[in-house]
Amino acid sequence: MEKRIAGHFIPKNTIIIPNLYGAHHDLEVWDDPYSFKPERFLEGGGGSLRALIPFGGGARLCLGEAVAKMEMFLFTAYLLRDFQFLPASKEEPLPDLRGVASVVLKVKPYTAIAHPREQ
Numbered sequence: 001m002e003k004r005i006a007g008h009f010i011p012k013n014t015i016i017i018p019n020l021y022g023a024h025h026d027l028e029v030w031d032d033p034y035s036f037k038p039e040r041f042l043e044g045g046g047g048s049l050r051a052l053i054p055f056g057g058g059a060r061l062c063l064g065e066a067v068a069k070m071e072m073f074l075f076t077a078y079l080l081r082d083f084q085f086l087p088a089s090k091e092e093p094l095p096d097l098r099g100v101a102s103v104v105l106k107v108k109p110y111t112a113i114a115h116p117r118e119q
């Protein structure tokens with residue numbers, strides 16, 4: 001029997017590139033997807049861990065996911081423990097969340113102040 005994915009027939013040997021940006025901005029899944037709201041991933045925040053796929057999916061899933069998650073947790077936790085990150089000035093806009101399309105989506109350059117927290 002011919003197998004279909006979401007109604008589409010995918011011929012053998014087709015190269016499929018998952019649209020991770022699209023998956024993370026799907027209005028049917030995410031509330032206000034273009035706003036920076038990390039609190040959506042706290043308990044009761046309405047974020048979907050099932051729909052969060054920054055490391056891709058399927059057979060070619062990122063091999064470094066476990067290492068990357070541990071590293072990012074440690075880096076971010078230490079940086080946020082020791083510094084408060086502030087916009088460079090009131091006039092300067094906050095970082096643009098749209099990024100620059102490349103092989104991967106890159107962040108646009110921006111300036112911020114890393115203000116040491118009092119010990």
Ligand code: HEM
Binds near residue numbers: 018057059064068
């Ligand atoms: C925040 C960090 C990272 C992110 C967001 C990320 C994301 C991704 C994504 C989206 C893919 C493509 C998956 C697909 O084709 O569906 C990928 C592939 C891959 N990643 Fe990562 N990655 C990260 C860190 C790492 C690290 C630290 C390593 C190695 C230690 C790594 C090793 C790989 C490898 C080897 C592949 C290719 C897997 C394959 O094609 O079979 N990644 N990654």
